[in-house]
Amino acid sequence: MLNFSFHNPTQILFGEGQIGAMSDSIPADAKVLVIYGGGSIKSNGIYQQVSEALANHNWGEFSGIEPNPSYQTCMQAVELIRQEGYTYLLAVGGGSVIDGSKFIAAAAEFDGEPWDILAKGAEIKSALDLGVVLTLPATGSESNSFSVVSNKETNDKLPFASPKVQPKFAVLDPQVMASLPERQLINGVVDPFVHVMEQYLTYPIDAKVQDRFAEGLLLTLMEEGPKLFSEQVDYKVRANVMWSATMALNGLIGSGVPQDWGTHMIGHELTAVYGLDHAQTLAVVLPRMMHEQRDAKRGKLLQYAERVMGLDISDEEQAIDLAIEKTEAFFQSLGMKTRLSDYGVGADAADKIVAQLERHGMVALGEHQQVDLAKSRAILAACL
Amino acid sequence: MLNFSFHNPTQILFGEGQIGAMSDSIPADAKVLVIYGGGSIKSNGIYQQVSEALANHNWGEFSGIEPNPSYQTCMQAVELIRQEGYTYLLAVGGGSVIDGSKFIAAAAEFDGEPWDILAKGAEIKSALDLGVVLTLPATGSESNSFSVVSNKETNDKLPFASPKVQPKFAVLDPQVMASLPERQLINGVVDPFVHVMEQYLTYPIDAKVQDRFAEGLLLTLMEEGPKLFSEQVDYKVRANVMWSATMALNGLIGSGVPQDWGTHMIGHELTAVYGLDHAQTLAVVLPRMMHEQRDAKRGKLLQYAERVMGLDISDEEQAIDLAIEKTEAFFQSLGMKTRLSDYGVGADAADKIVAQLERHGMVALGEHQQVDLAKSRAILAACL
Numbered sequence: 001m002l003n004f005s006f007h008n009p010t011q012i013l014f015g016e017g018q019i020g021a022m023s024d025s026i027p028a029d030a031k032v033l034v035i036y037g038g039g040s041i042k043s044n045g046i047y048q049q050v051s052e053a054l055a056n057h058n059w060g061e062f063s064g065i066e067p068n069p070s071y072q073t074c075m076q077a078v079e080l081i082r083q084e085g086y087t088y089l090l091a092v093g094g095g096s097v098i099d100g101s102k103f104i105a106a107a108a109e110f111d112g113e114p115w116d117i118l119a120k121g122a123e124i125k126s127a128l129d130l131g132v133v134l135t136l137p138a139t140g141s142e143s144n145s146f147s148v149v150s151n152k153e154t155n156d157k158l159p160f161a162s163p164k165v166q167p168k169f170a171v172l173d174p175q176v177m178a179s180l181p182e183r184q185l186i187n188g189v190v191d192p193f194v195h196v197m198e199q200y201l202t203y204p205i206d207a208k209v210q211d212r213f214a215e216g217l218l219l220t221l222m223e224e225g226p227k228l229f230s231e232q233v234d235y236k237v238r239a240n241v242m243w244s245a246t247m248a249l250n251g252l253i254g255s256g257v258p259q260d261w262g263t264h265m266i267g268h269e270l271t272a273v274y275g276l277d278h279a280q281t282l283a284v285v286l287p288r289m290m291h292e293q294r295d296a297k298r299g300k301l302l303q304y305a306e307r308v309m310g311l312d313i314s315d316e317e318q319a320i321d322l323a324i325e326k327t328e329a330f331f332q333s334l335g336m337k338t339r340l341s342d343y344g345v346g347a348d349a350a351d352k353i354v355a356q357l358e359r360h361g362m363v364a365l366g367e368h369q370q371v372d373l374a375k376s377r378a379i380l381a382a383c384l
Numbered sequence: 385m386l387n388f389s390f391h392n393p394t395q396i397l398f399g400e401g402q403i404g405a406m407s408d409s410i411p412a413d414a415k416v417l418v419i420y421g422g423g424s425i426k427s428n429g430i431y432q433q434v435s436e437a438l439a440n441h442n443w444g445e446f447s448g449i450e451p452n453p454s455y456q457t458c459m460q461a462v463e464l465i466r467q468e469g470y471t472y473l474l475a476v477g478g479g480s481v482i483d484g485s486k487f488i489a490a491a492a493e494f495d496g497e498p499w500d501i502l503a504k505g506a507e508i509k510s511a512l513d514l515g516v517v518l519t520l521p522a523t524g525s526e527s528n529s530f531s532v533v534s535n536k537e538t539n540d541k542l543p544f545a546s547p548k549v550q551p552k553f554a555v556l557d558p559q560v561m562a563s564l565p566e567r568q569l570i571n572g573v574v575d576p577f578v579h580v581m582e583q584y585l586t587y588p589i590d591a592k593v594q595d596r597f598a599e600g601l602l603l604t605l606m607e608e609g610p611k612l613f614s615e616q617v618d619y620k621v622r623a624n625v626m627w628s629a630t631m632a633l634n635g636l637i638g639s640g641v642p643q644d645w646g647t648h649m650i651g652h653e654l655t656a657v658y659g660l661d662h663a664q665t666l667a668v669v670l671p672r673m674m675h676e677q678r679d680a681k682r683g684k685l686l687q688y689a690e691r692v693m694g695l696d697i698s699d700e701e702q703a704i705d706l707a708i709e710k711t712e713a714f715f716q717s718l719g720m721k722t723r724l725s726d727y728g729v730g731a732d733a734a735d736k737i738v739a740q741l742e743r744h745g746m747v748a749l750g751e752h753q754q755v756d757l758a759k760s761r762a763i764l765a766a767c768l
Contacts, residue, residue, distance in 0.1 A: 001623040003399025008392065014640060015387025206620040208604040209627050216596025224592065236590040239385045243593050243640075252636075256398060256627070 001207040001256040008251050010143035011169040014243065016235065018171050019049040019133055023056065025169040026131060030088035032059035033081060035101045037093045039063060044179035046135055050092055060084060065093065068150045068157065068271055068278070069100030071115060074107065081108045081128070089130045091167075094184070095139025095191075095278075098132055102147035102165035105130045118149055118158040127164040133171045136180060137242040138188040138279065140195060140249025142170035150272060155356070157272040172246060174238035182229065186334045187279035189225035189241060192248035193218060193330075194282040198261050199254040201290070202367035204299040207257045211303070214253045218308045220244045226333055262365035263289045266376055269356040274345050283336045284343075287328040288382040292375055294320055296368055340383045350380040385591040385640040392635050394527035395553040398627065400619065402555050403433040403517055407440065409553040410515060414472035416443035417465060419485045421477045423447060428563035430519055434476055444468060449477065452534045452541065452655055452662070453484030455499060458491065465492045465512070473514045475551075478568070479523025479575075479662075482516055486531035486549035489514045502533055502542040511548040517555045520568055521626040522575040522663065524633025526554035534656060539740070541656040556630060558622035566613065570718045571663035573609035573625060576632035577602060577714075578666040582645050583638040585674070586751040588683040591641045595687070598637045602692045604628045610717055646749035647673045650760055653740040658729050667720045668727075671712040672766040676759055678704055680752055724767045734764040 013021055026032060032054060041047040062077045091101035105127040107114035116122035132142045145166040150157040200214035224240040227233060267281030294301060305311040305323035313319040328338050340349055354377050357363065365371035397405055410416060416438060425431040446461045475485035489511040491498035500506035516526045529550040534541040584598035608624040611617060651665030678685060689695040689707035697703040712722050724733055738761050741747065749755035
């Protein structure tokens with residue numbers, strides 16, 4: 001096990017009806033800006049629940065945060081905050097709204113050009129406090145310090161992280177999933193599955209708790225995920241998927257272990273250039289990354305084959321082949337397409353994406369920094 | 385899954401050499417009281433490491449916190465704090481030192497008779513900040529808000545809990561285990577194992593992540609625990625046991641699930657009356673509690689038999705019998721004795737302990753509050 005520091009101070013309020021319980025978590029004298037996306041929260045009742053919970057607070061709103069939140073939109077919110085003197089942000093949405101709100105929280109108090117936070121990794125000295133009402137489980141952003149923001153003018157999709165933007169609290173009410181479109185539910189299973197894989201499928205380092213926890217999340221997502229698409233979904237299924245998605249990326253299973261994130265880095269470029277959903281890019285890239293890295297990841301691939309996929313590993317090569325096949329088949333069983341060509345992306349993708357990776361300095365990906373641009377190109381070619 | 389609020393703000397600093405990294409976690413202007421036990425930290429080098437880490441702080445010390453920390457000793461520390469104006473506590477020790485320090489942190493700022501915190505559940509409005517250097521993994525106290533303190537004059541061993549006494553940080557350096565006596569290492573495996581069981585072995589509630597995590601901790605303790613007693617123990621073994629013990633009782637696996645704690649309540653009385661180590665009482669009581677509650681716990685006993693003990697559960701009664709036997713055999717394999725008679729406790733224990741339970745209002749234990757005094761008596765009789 002590697003040395004680590006783990007600190008996750010986000011308070012989780014989990015369960016049906018918990019939106020109403022959050023008001024105690026927001027200072028009574030705060031001026032709250034509620035930030036959301038396209039307005040679906042007005043038709044599914046969540047906006048109403050939030051309004052009621054904030055009945056005794058002074059609050060306003062900013063809507064229009066788009067999927068893959070843009071720097072440009074976020075800066076409009078920053079301007080509003082500076083004009084109106086908001087002191088507390090409440091993100092009501094999924095990963096995009098939360099990621100955008102994290103950037104807004106930092107940018108509103110940033111002394112200088114906020115784009116530098118993304119482009120130059122500029123230090124964040126302070127940020128507005130942020131709470132979250134999660135409406136779409138997937139990214140884990142509700143209880144971590146990470147954010148990814150896009151610049152629509154330059155096709156950049158760039159991450160940043162700071163403990164200053166970690167949410168103070170996150171409300172996780174599984175009932176919010178009832179009104180989600182199927183595509184978002186599919187993303188909400190695939191995304192956390194790949195988050196776990198990025199922290200688990202590297203090389204053995206004798207971190208037995210982290211391994212067992214990661215395997216527990218993968219098994220839960222495989223058992224419960226497909227049930228989301230049956231006609232009668234019950235609360236328990238939604239609760240298990242929602243809690244898995246949060247635990248997949250709250251820092252715990254990644255503490256003390258090597259991490260990969262190569263699939264994400266390639267995926268971010270695919271989203272930036274072709275507009276695929278984040279989870280779609282992961283489902284396309286991961287099986288090919290597993291195949292390309294099968295020697296570097298051999299020990300953990302065999303452990304994954306045995307403990308997660310339930311395979312006999314006496315024939316090791318066959319077990320690895322099957323484990324990769326079953327991973328892709330699991331994504332497909334949810335209704336997720338796993339080839340670039342399924343999304344209308346053609347053979348020019350390899351060149352375009354490799355150029356993007358090079359431009360962003362992503363020239364050595366993975367837990368061993370061995371996925372160079374040639375390997376990324378091979379992975380992309382295999383994704384067609 | 386039940387609704388829950390989960391909040392664990394303790395920062396974990398894990399790994400070899402991390403004691404030296406803690407000074408940034410203590411405010412520079414704090415006046416620090418280092419609290420420890422019997423002085424073993426002076427012979428094993430930990431005191432020296434702590435001194436070096438505090439080189440730039442104003443600090444003093446209080447030693448003599450005993451196993452099962454006493455109210456009387458804790459109040460001596462409170463007096464010292466009030467006289468000398470200490471503003472920050474650093475507990476250097478195992479569960480007893482940490483539990484005692486939590487009580488001291490609360491009592492030092494308590495307006496009234498601090499015994500009321502334990503005896504009457506008096507509200508804790510504020511407490512001194514507390515950091516921890518863990519020297520003995522077992523109780524999980526380093527990253528939770530619970531504490532148990534004994535009154536030596538009245539044979540009371542009573543718990544309290546408050547978010548105000550949750551440690552700000554906890555240093556977990558597995559190398560501190562190198563100098564521990566065998567008895568403490570045995571306790572350090574049994575104690576977290578039973579902590580997990582108290583939160584896991586209740587009734588099914590479809591909390592799949594919590595179940596998988598609990599099973600992962602049990603499996604890790606069963607795999608790694610016995611290796612602590614081989615001649616050549618490596619760092620990895622200690623690291624896995626230490627991290628398991630913290631994760632066993634930091635609130636995570638107990639969120640959203642029913643909990644038992646009946647074994648602990650009976651065990652606390654055995655410690656108060658007969659002086660057995662806490663973990664010894666758990667190893668004695670748990671197998672008998674499992675047997676007594678085999679119908680109420682049937683669903684989870686079968687899941688435990690299959691997933692943790694690796695048993696074929698087609699013959700359910702036999703599987704449950706075997707699972708209980710294998711649990712006790714695991715404790716014995718570590719060198720832990722599992723009968724009251726092994727500790728020189730005789731047949732009068734049932735009467736004495738039942739009288740204690742009655743006096744403390746522990747008349748309906750367990751996840752269904754169905755373990756009445758008659759059942760506790762039967763459990764104790766079977767423990768002989």
